Amino acid sequence: MVAKAKKNTLEVADSNKRYFGLSLPVLIGVSIVVLVAAYTGALSADLPGTFALMFVIGIIFNEIGERIPIWNSYIGGGIVLAYLGTAALVYFNLIPQQYVDSINLITGDMDxxxxxxxxxxxxxxxxxxxxxxxxxxxxxxxxxxxxxxxxxxxxxxxxxxxxxxxxxxxxxxxxxxxxxxxxxxxxxxxxxxxxxxxxxxxxxxxxxxxxxxxxxxxxxxxxxxxxxxxxxxxxxxxxxxxxxxKADEIEEKEEKASLSMKDxxxxxxxxxxxxxxxxxxxxxxxxxxxxxxxxxxxxxxxxxxxxxxxxxxxxxxxxxxxxxxxxxxxxxxxxxxxxxxxxxxxxxxxxxxxxxxxxxxxxxxxxxxxxxxxxxxxxxxxxxxxxxxxxxxxxxxxxxxxxxxxxxxxxxxxxxxxxxxxxxxxxxxxxxxxxxxxxxx
Structure with a gap:
C-alpha cells in the first residue's frame, strides 16, 4: 500500500511538471505540429509562423540545456544551448532557408x-x-x-x-x-x-x-x-x-500596487x-x-x-x-x-x-x-x-x-x-x- 501511494504521488508530480508553462504531452504535441508544418513548407514565413518555429526550437534546446550536468551549472544552461544549438542547426542546413531568412528579418531588419x-x-x-x-x-x-x-x-x-x-x-x-x-x-x-x-x-x-x-x-x-x-x-x-x-541601506520598500491589464x-x-x-x-x-x-x-x-x-x-x-x-x-x-x-x-x-x-x-x-x-x-x-x-x-x-x-x-x-x-x-x-x-x- 505504501509503495502504491508513493507511485501515485510520483505520477501526480510528473503530471504537474511544466516545461515553459506547458505539460509534457502538450509541449510534445505543439512541437510536432510546428516542426511538421515547417519541414513540409506549410508553415508561413510571416510573423506568427516564424515566432512559432522560434519558440519551439528555443524551448526544446532550453529544456535540454537546463538538464545537462555541468552545462546547466557552469556553461549557462538552456539559454546558451538555445543560442549555440540554433547556430549549429543553421550551419548544418537543418532549418529550411525560408525560415532562416524570416528569422533574420524579424531579429535583423524588423529589429x-x-x-x-x-x-x-x-x-x-x-x-x-x-x-x-x-x-x-x-x-x-x-x-x-x-x-x-x-x-x-x-x-x-x-x-x-x-x-x-x-x-x-x-x-x-x-x-x-x-x-x-x-x-x-x-x-x-x-x-x-x-x-x-x-x-x-x-x-x-x-x-x-x-x-x-x-x-x-x-x-x-x-x-x-x-x-x-x-x-x-x-x-x-x-x-x-x-x-x-550597500543598496539595502538606501532602498525603501514600496507598497505593492494592484495592477490591471491596462497598466x-x-x-x-x-x-x-x-x-x-x-x-x-x-x-x-x-x-x-x-x-x-x-x-x-x-x-x-x-x-x-x-x-x-x-x-x-x-x-x-x-x-x-x-x-x-x-x-x-x-x-x-x-x-x-x-x-x-x-x-x-x-x-x-x-x-x-x-x-x-x-x-x-x-x-x-x-x-x-x-x-x-x-x-x-x-x-x-x-x-x-x-x-x-x-x-x-x-x-x-x-x-x-x-x-x-x-x-x-x-x-x-x-x-x-x-x-x-x-x-x-x-x-x-x-x-x-x-x-x-x-x-x-
Whole structure:
C-alpha cells in the first residue's frame, strides 16, 4: 500500500511538471505540429509562423540545456544551448532557408532585439531606487575603464606568449573585443583602420569579427561560471538587479500596487515612448556631443533615469514596467536567443580557431573580468555583478551578446548597465582606438 501511494504521488508530480508553462504531452504535441508544418513548407514565413518555429526550437534546446550536468551549472544552461544549438542547426542546413531568412528579418531588419532591450531598460531602471541609481551610474564608468585596462594587460601578456607584439595585441585583439560589439565596435574600428592605413577596411574587419566571436563565446560561458560562484559566495553578489554593495541601506520598500491589464499596456507604451524620445535625440536633435556619436540607447537610459530620479512616473506604472521586464526576461528571451543563433556564422568561428587566437581571446576576457571586478569593488559595487556588466558586456558582440551574457549569468535586471557598457563604453574604446591607430599605424 505504501509503495502504491508513493507511485501515485510520483505520477501526480510528473503530471504537474511544466516545461515553459506547458505539460509534457502538450509541449510534445505543439512541437510536432510546428516542426511538421515547417519541414513540409506549410508553415508561413510571416510573423506568427516564424515566432512559432522560434519558440519551439528555443524551448526544446532550453529544456535540454537546463538538464545537462555541468552545462546547466557552469556553461549557462538552456539559454546558451538555445543560442549555440540554433547556430549549429543553421550551419548544418537543418532549418529550411525560408525560415532562416524570416528569422533574420524579424531579429535583423524588423529589429525585435531593439524592442526587447527597450522593454528591459525601462523596467530595470524604473525598478531601482532613484538615489541608488544616481550613485551607481556615477561610479560605473571607472568600472568599465578597469575592465578595459585589465583586458589590455592580459592581452599584451598573451601576445608576448604567442609572439604577437604589444601594439598588434591592442589593435587586432583588445580593441575589437572590448569595442562594444559589431556595429558599435568592429565596423567603426575597421573604418578608422582604412582611413589611417589606406588599406581596405575589410582587411581589418574580417579578423576583428572572428576574434570577437570567439571572445563572445568565452564571455557567455564566463557569465554562467560567475553566476555559479555568486550562488556559493553570497557576499560577492547582490540581488541581481543592482550593483551597489550597500543598496539595502538606501532602498525603501514600496507598497505593492494592484495592477490591471491596462497598466501593463500603459507600461509598454511608456517604454516605447522613451525609445521614441531617445531616437529623436540620437538621430535628429543631438546625434553627436563634442564630435562623439551618442547611441539612442544611451539617451534612453539617461531619460528613463531622469524620469525615475525626479519621481515623474507613478508607482503603479513603475511596477507594471518591472512586470513587463520580467515577462520579456522569462519568455521572449528564448526567441531572442534563437535569432542570435541564426545570425551566428559557425564557419567564421571555426576558421579563426587557432591556439594563439583562442588563448588571446580567453586572456582578454579574463582581464576584463578581473579589472572590472577589482575597480568595481573599490567604487562600492559587488565584484561579480560589476564583472558581468562592466567586464563581460564590453567583451561580447554588443546588444545580442549582452542578452546572451546576462541570460547565462541570470542577471537580466542589469541590462541598463550592460547597455551603458556596449554604448558609452564602446564609444570610449573608439576614442582610445583612434589614439592607438594614430601612434602605431
Amino acid at each position: 525585435f532585439l531593439t524592442f526587447f532591450i527597450a522593454m528591459l531598460i525601462t523596467g530595470s531602471i524604473l525598478g531601482l531606487n532613484s538615489q541608488l541609481l544616481v550613485k551607481s551610474i556615477v561610479r560605473y564608468l571607472p568600472a568599465i575603464l578597469g575592465g578595459v585596462a585589465g583586458a589590455a594587460i592580459l592581452g599584451i601578456i598573451g601576445g608576448l606568449v604567442v609572439g604577437v607584439s604589444p601594439s598588434n595585441a591592442m589593435i587586432s585583439y583588445v580593441l575589437p573585443i572590448m569595442g562594444g560589439g559589431n556595429g558599435a565596435g568592429a565596423i567603426p574600428l575597421s573604418q578608422m583602420y582604412e582611413k589611417v592605413t589606406g588599406s581596405p577596411s575589410a582587411d581589418y574587419y574580417t579578423f576583428a569579427i572572428a576574434i570577437l566571436t570567439i571572445a563572445n563565446i568565452f564571455a557567455i560561458i564566463a557569465g554562467g561560471i560567475l553566476n555559479k560562484i555568486g550562488e556559493s559566495k553570497k557576499n560577492l553578489t547582490g540581488n541581481k538587479s543592482n550593483l551597489m554593495r 501593463y499596456g500603459g507600461a509598454m507604451v511608456l517604454g516605447l515612448s522613451f525609445y521614441a524620445l531617445a531616437r529623436l535625440f540620437g538621430e535628429y536633435l543631438l546625434p553627436t556631443i563634442g564630435g562623439i556619436a551618442i547611441h539612442s540607447f544611451a539617451y534612453m537610459i539617461v531619460f528613463v533615469a531622469l524620469a525615475n530620479a525626479f519621481g515623474l512616473i507613478p508607482n503603479d506604472t513603475r511596477q507594471a514596467s518591472q512586470a513587463m521586464q520580467s515577462f520579456f526576461t522569462k519568455t521572449m528571451v528564448i526567441v531572442i536567443m534563437v535569432g542570435v543563433g541564426v545570425d551566428t556564422d559557425l564557419s567564421e568561428l571555426f576558421a579563426a580557431i587557432t591556439f594563439g587566437n583562442v588563448l588571446m581571446a580567453l586572456l582578454i576576457v579574463i582581464g576584463a573580468i578581473l579589472g572590472s571586478a577589482i575597480v568595481g569593488w573599490l567604487v562600492g559595487f559587488y565584484p561579480i555583478d560589476s564583472a558581468v556588466t562592466a567586464g563581460l558586456c564590453m567583451a561580447n558582440r554588443g546588444g545580442s551578446g549582452d542578452i546572451a551574457v546576462l541570460g547565462a549569468a541570470d542577471r537580466m535586471g542589469l541590462v541598463s548597465y550592460a547597455q551603458l557598457s556596449s554604448r558609452l563604453g564602446g564609444g570610449m574604446v573608439l576614442v582610445i582606438g583612434s589614439l592607438i591607430f594614430g601612434l602605431f599605424l
